[in-house]
Amino acid sequence: MAGLMMALLGLAWVIGGSLWLLARRRYALRQAPQFAMDLLGVPVDLAQRVFGRGGVPYALLLPNLLIFGFFTFLPMLLNIYVSMTGGSSIALFDRPFVGLQKFAELFDCESLLIPKTCTNAGYNFWTGMWNTLLFVLVQVPVMVAAAMVTALVVNRDIKGRGFWRAMFFYPVMLSPVVIANIWNWVLHRKGALNAVVGEAQGGLTALAGMAGFDIVMTVLLGIVLMVVTERALRAGEGPSLAWRAVFGGLFVLLAAWAQPLSLLGLPGSTLAGAVLAAGLLWCVANDRAARAALTLAAVLAAAMLLAIQFDAVFDFGRYRPTNWLVTPNTGWPFFWLVFVFCWSHMGFYMLILLAGLQAIPRDLYEAARMDATTPWRAFWRITLPLVMPTLTVVIVLSLIRSFQIFDEVYLLTGGGPGRETFMVVQNIYEVAFSSNNPDYGQAAAGSILMALVIAVFTFVQLWLTRRQSEL
Amino acid sequence: MTFMRAGVAASVSTLALLSATSVWAVDIDLMISDVDGKAAIIQDFADRFQEQNPDITITLNAVGYNVIREQLPIQLEAGTGPDLSFVTDLGGLQPYYFDLTPHVDAEAWEEAYGAVLPWYRAGTEGGIYGFHTEMTVTGPYVNLTMFEEAGVDLPEPGATWEDWAEATQAVMDATGSYAGMVMDRSGHRMAGPAMSYGAAYYDDQGHLVVDEGFRTFSQMMLDWHESGLMPPDIWPAASGAKYTNGNELFFNQEVPFYMSGSWNTANVHDNVGDAFDWAVVPVPCGPEGCGVMPGGQGFVAFKSGDAAQEEAAAQFVAWMAEEEQAREWYTRTFAIPAHAGLQAEGLDYQSAGASEAVAKALATFTEMASAAAEQTPQAYDLQGDKFGFVMYNATVQYLSAAMNGELTLDEAMDKIGEELETNAR
Numbered sequence: 001m002a003g004l005m006m007a008l009l010g011l012a013w014v015i016g017g018s019l020w021l022l023a024r025r026r027y028a029l030r031q032a033p034q035f036a037m038d039l040l041g042v043p044v045d046l047a048q049r050v051f052g053r054g055g056v057p058y059a060l061l062l063p064n065l066l067i068f069g070f071f072t073f074l075p076m077l078l079n080i081y082v083s084m085t086g087g088s089s090i091a092l093f094d095r096p097f098v099g100l101q102k103f104a105e106l107f108d109c110e111s112l113l114i115p116k117t118c119t120n121a122g123y124n125f126w127t128g129m130w131n132t133l134l135f136v137l138v139q140v141p142v143m144v145a146a147a148m149v150t151a152l153v154v155n156r157d158i159k160g161r162g163f164w165r166a167m168f169f170y171p172v173m174l175s176p177v178v179i180a181n182i183w184n185w186v187l188h189r190k191g192a193l194n195a196v197v198g199e200a201q202g203g204l205t206a207l208a209g210m211a212g213f214d215i216v217m218t219v220l221l222g223i224v225l226m227v228v229t230e231r232a233l234r235a236g237e238g239p240s241l242a243w244r245a246v247f248g249g250l251f252v253l254l255a256a257w258a259q260p261l262s263l264l265g266l267p268g269s270t271l272a273g274a275v276l277a278a279g280l281l282w283c284v285a286n287d288r289a290a291r292a293a294l295t296l297a298a299v300l301a302a303a304m305l306l307a308i309q310f311d312a313v314f315d316f317g318r319y320r321p322t323n324w325l326v327t328p329n330t331g332w333p334f335f336w337l338v339f340v341f342c343w344s345h346m347g348f349y350m351l352i353l354l355a356g357l358q359a360i361p362r363d364l365y366e367a368a369r370m371d372a373t374t375p376w377r378a379f380w381r382i383t384l385p386l387v388m389p390t391l392t393v394v395i396v397l398s399l400i401r402s403f404q405i406f407d408e409v410y411l412l413t414g415g416g417p418g419r420e421t422f423m424v425v426q427n428i429y430e431v432a433f434s435s436n437n438p439d440y441g442q443a444a445a446g447s448i449l450m451a452l453v454i455a456v457f458t459f460v461q462l463w464l465t466r467r468q469s470e471l
Numbered sequence: 472m473t474f475m476r477a478g479v480a481a482s483v484s485t486l487a488l489l490s491a492t493s494v495w496a497v498d499i500d501l502m503i504s505d506v507d508g509k510a511a512i513i514q515d516f517a518d519r520f521q522e523q524n525p526d527i528t529i530t531l532n533a534v535g536y537n538v539i540r541e542q543l544p545i546q547l548e549a550g551t552g553p554d555l556s557f558v559t560d561l562g563g564l565q566p567y568y569f570d571l572t573p574h575v576d577a578e579a580w581e582e583a584y585g586a587v588l589p590w591y592r593a594g595t596e597g598g599i600y601g602f603h604t605e606m607t608v609t610g611p612y613v614n615l616t617m618f619e620e621a622g623v624d625l626p627e628p629g630a631t632w633e634d635w636a637e638a639t640q641a642v643m644d645a646t647g648s649y650a651g652m653v654m655d656r657s658g659h660r661m662a663g664p665a666m667s668y669g670a671a672y673y674d675d676q677g678h679l680v681v682d683e684g685f686r687t688f689s690q691m692m693l694d695w696h697e698s699g700l701m702p703p704d705i706w707p708a709a710s711g712a713k714y715t716n717g718n719e720l721f722f723n724q725e726v727p728f729y730m731s732g733s734w735n736t737a738n739v740h741d742n743v744g745d746a747f748d749w750a751v752v753p754v755p756c757g758p759e760g761c762g763v764m765p766g767g768q769g770f771v772a773f774k775s776g777d778a779a780q781e782e783a784a785a786q787f788v789a790w791m792a793e794e795e796q797a798r799e800w801y802t803r804t805f806a807i808p809a810h811a812g813l814q815a816e817g818l819d820y821q822s823a824g825a826s827e828a829v830a831k832a833l834a835t836f837t838e839m840a841s842a843a844a845e846q847t848p849q850a851y852d853l854q855g856d857k858f859g860f861v862m863y864n865a866t867v868q869y870l871s872a873a874m875n876g877e878l879t880l881d882e883a884m885d886k887i888g889e890e891l892e893t894n895a896r
Binding site: 325415416417419 | 537541542544545548549560563647703704707708709710711712713860861864871872874875876877878882886889890893894
């Protein structure tokens, strides 16, 4: 039927349009291309005649408006209607009107902040809502920062720039099912990650069991310590803290292995080592007896190095694989969810930011370089302000997408363990489609509440960024 | 003229034949969960049925068990469901069943399948709504090789769940296995053991409830998960009422004890092969008996509004339930028959390729069923209850939340109670 309609419309356009044109203008044979172009423009001519010049854009928008209205606005209105109906029927007119009862069920709580004080409907909904908010608050800054850093890197004149851009973008093209399968394969208890960790751990344990391992490690680390100390002392003349930071890291590691406080029967050597290393970095940064402090720390580090039994440190015994996506109360499932979501979506936002970065005039950077501006200062004073409008778009888009997270989490963890990664969209889906007592009204009410939260977040975000740009 | 008349007659005959064929040719869809490898067997039966009934075409749709549990009811409600399906929520889907009575020998059905037909009626009067393709009983599979390697003796029949927990902990410690016991993530699987510890499941008015006996066994489940005797991969890992089974853990020798059911026997047989010795052991007991849940799977036809499709679907179900086909089906799928005559006759599973272990396992399951019928009769009521799945789903959902520390056990009991109050009255 639709095909027939389209064919008739096409015929009317070609035949009717030709007749209409030929009745008004004369064409020579060589003007055939112009005739074809005029034929294409017949609907616009017609619209202009009917609606006048000002009405043409609206006339051209009409088909789009109709399609959007039918497929977007009408379902939204129906959703509002369904949220005010009860019963179990899927047929719209067999559902009794219950007013705001479905919303009231979701809000039937002693405290909204503690979902378990709600009735079952509210318990499931608010658990999902708070999990989603936590996910958004953690994931959006992480992903935007990662996308920004990646965009800055691939915007530079590095070797194989096209390849790196494609590499970062390609996960965007994968379907969530593929993404979930890839990461399940990596993160399963018997997956690739545990295999790698297990093999590395087994290899180190075997190495630690070899004769002379202790001496070799002491000598090796002694050399490393000497080189790093020497570099750190020499670098004292320059502005860089990098070698001091490496020295600090080494110092913490040695304290963790040697556990010097255990000689006094006290725990907490690792923490003490970290405090000392931080103090050392502070001394160096403020140029307060930096050289003396570093020398003292080097002597301490050498003493600790001699006290360490490396064959015991590197003997990890039998490796018990970590159940990354399954074990409750470890935080790992949530961490991996954030990681996988960033991995799979970052490329898209990186691309938008890259376009924003490329729109910044190069001469600004050249002028900054002539003024001996540091790259860090150039980033804060030039790049960030100029890329801010693009960054706003990225933040809003990623915020909305993060709120709607469902497919990846449903396939990767199923919302588990327990309800640790259970998101609000999953709650809406389960209430409507995977329950023995489907409650379409409550699912519709939940989706309206979710839309409201997204709208509030988006408006606050836009308001903040507008204020910032006005300042 | 004669030539012309003959031509017209031939044309009319051809048209009539074509239109008759188009009237009688019926395409019907069959949905089956292939989790236990039965799709290939039903395909074989469907092929034979189509040879005998060339006007009927059966299209097989093998799906995951969750699709049957979660999506089939929605499809049926929306009017887009299949014509035939294998279902386990026997009472819950009752409103959608097509009544087979006019299409079968009702008297023969009552005689053969009378014990299970009420499960499909779910409280309605009369009607024949499905062929019970397997009588099932929940029960445990044990990895004998792991017990032997650990030097731990199998607890004797009549041993309690605590005894088995102790024994499997010893096997776990000795062999370094991942866990000691695993149970499918299903309230149906937990119901039998809970009944052993006094769970009545019904109050005086016949309403579903949670009680002290249910709480006792729930606490044991929580303790076993906390200690690591039961793995986090099954109950705590998933969310909501999602079904998960422990097959992989058992097949990979990561756990010596697996609480599943008789429907899984062929699957265990095929997947374990010669990897290790296994057996089905009598279910552990509690102070109130040795509870298991009966149940099973049924083959049903759904109302579609198309008389020809409904009749064709009914014909196939009726044909499958005939004694000859039923015997072959039960034997090849290593299922306990629901047909009274075949139960009395006994089936020769070994002729269909079953090992001695399978034959023994099925015998043990059958013994468990008869013991449970006496000791925990509420199991049969629960199986035929149209709200059974409300109970099962609430058990899984809120007990898992307690295992993860989201709720205390008392809070979980309250939440299950609320669910029953809301959806099972």
